[in-house]
Amino acid sequence: MMLFVRQSVLSLLALVFIGLFCTVHAQTSPIGVSLDQRVIDLTNTLDTGFTTRLNDQLAALEQRKGAQVAVLLVPTTGGASIEDYANQLFRAWKLGRKDVNDGILLLVAKDDRKVRIEVGYGLEGTVTDLLAHRIIEEHITPAFRQGDYAGGVQQAVNDLTVLVDGGDLPRVTGPGINPQAIAVLLAFILGGIGGVLIAAGKLPWRRALIAAVVATLLLALYGGGREWPMYLLLLPLTLLIGGATFGALWLARTVFYCVIGLLLYIGGLLVVDRYVDVNFIHWLAMPLGALAVLGAYLVLWVVMRNAWKTSRVGFAVRLFAAVAMYVVAGLVADAGRDGWLLAVPITSFVALFIFGKTAGGSGSSSSGGSSGSSSSSSSSSSSSSGGGGSSGGGGASGSW
Known part of the structure; x- marks a missing residue:
């Protein structure tokens, strides 16, 4: 034992x-920068108060229109061109909403004296290459040449805000509930309950097998959609993992109760996150x-x-x-x-x-025993992937 x-x-x-x-x-890019804020300054150029105000402005824009705008200041892009650098970040961060791709990245390479506005597919008709070029040439680079980086960034964000506010974008919807994710989560929970009952000798194997088949069919119909055949394979595996995990934990009661406590803690964080950024x-x-x-x-x-x-x-x-x-x-x-x-x-x-x-x-x-639980995908307090990130290189670049 x-x-x-x-x-x-x-x-x-x-x-x-x-x-x-x-x-x-x-949400870590191939070049090692994580999207944990809407405004990220790796050059220590912008002061904290300015960064906070800019974050609030971009958060309000995202709440109104759904478009996700990020600002990044880096010392240099290394050997990569600023276009390739921006495109990699844009895709890695998945800027913009899924299937809308309404993301914008304002990238400043301070030591390289280069700037780039990368625009997602969904906004290319609103923030055209010509408009992005005008923002850079008329508002960003003149301020940067005078050493006013905060002023240049602020003016660029103001311009982009005006353009996005005037664009015809899909309405912002509340956080939707993904039926597929719910189906998988329910399968894991049901599997865990079944595993505990089997380990405790309260549920015979035949009844457990029948219950697993019924649960698989119902959950596949609920969350599978057009891909329901794939869920006929995924859901039994999820049931098995949940059952094996919690069945084994039941044999070590201390570990079991610690894991339950951790899951309740995670659930509490998710509830709090609906009202306060966590x-x-x-x-x-x-x-x-x-x-x-x-x-x-x-x-x-x-x-x-x-x-x-x-x-x-x-x-x-x-x-x-x-x-x-x-x-x-x-x-x-x-x-x-x-x-x-x-x-x-x-x-x-x-x-x-x-x-x-x-x-x-x-x-x-x-x-x-010891407590253990696998953690779920992270979510940041200030910004997160919107599920988009599709950009065909639209936007403009400049130098000063």
């Missing part, structure tokens, strides 16, 4: 770290990461305790090996105090397997 619990917990921890990795890297990177990924680390050390303590009960001599040998590993890791890091601190998580991870091997081979069992 101890071996099964340890393997289940380690698998969950792996899912947590994978989820955190995906959350942190969500930075999910800070409020979701970081707490999950901290809990995952604490859970890992709880598992380490459990396996070390079982190793001590199994053999005092074996425990001493493995403890010596772990200490030696710490010394080696610290020396290899060769970074002073930081190197020795970095050696702690490395050694802890190795020690988990050193002591776990003894616990697994002994057949003794012990209760213990």
Whole structure:
């Protein structure tokens, strides 16, 4: 039982770290800039008050018209042309609404003395190449030549706001509910409930199989749409994953209740986000990461305790090996105090397997667990991908 619990917990921890990795890297461009604000200044040119006001202006525009406008100041585009650089960012950030592609990117490469207005397909008839060129030549570059970067950016945003406000764009709709996403989520929840009931001996396998078939058909009809045959394959897999995950967690009750608590915490964040902007990177990924680390050390303590009960001599040998590993890791890091601190998580991870091997081979069992849950895609407090990002290179470039 101890071996099964340890393997289940380690698998969950792996899912947590994978989820955190995906959350942190969500909406990250190929050149390493993440869309976490409507105005991003990597040159430290604009002051905080100006950036805040500009963010508010662009947020109000997005609320009125739906168009998503982003401003980015970078020192240089490196070896890439500003057109290619802007196009990569535009597509990676998926600026604009899905199927509308009403995004605009104002890109300033300060050290290169170049500027670009990249326009999505949906706005090319409103912000034409000629108008974008006039904005650059008449309002942006004259201000930049005088060192007034804030004034140039503000005037450009004002011009773009006027054009977008006058454009004929689809009406802004509230956040829609995706039936496909709901169907998959319900399948996972139903699978989790079924897994717990099966693990608790309350639901026979035949009834569970019949319920899974019925749930698959109903959810495929509800959320599948024209792609319902694909959901006949996806939904059973989701049911199985939910059932296996929560069925295994039920065998380690402490872990189970911790996961339920985390899910309630995530649900609370989603509810709060409907009324107040929530930075999910800070409020979701970081707490999950901290809990995952604490859970890992709880598992380490459990396996070390079982190793001590199994053999005092074996425990001493493995403890010596772990200490030696710490010394080696610290020396290899060769970074002073930081190197020795970095050696702690490395050694802890190795020690988990050193002591776990003894616990697994002994057949003794012990209760213990750690909290883990895979995190969902991140959402930023100030700006996020609109699902668009389709640009055929429309817009204009300039230099000063």
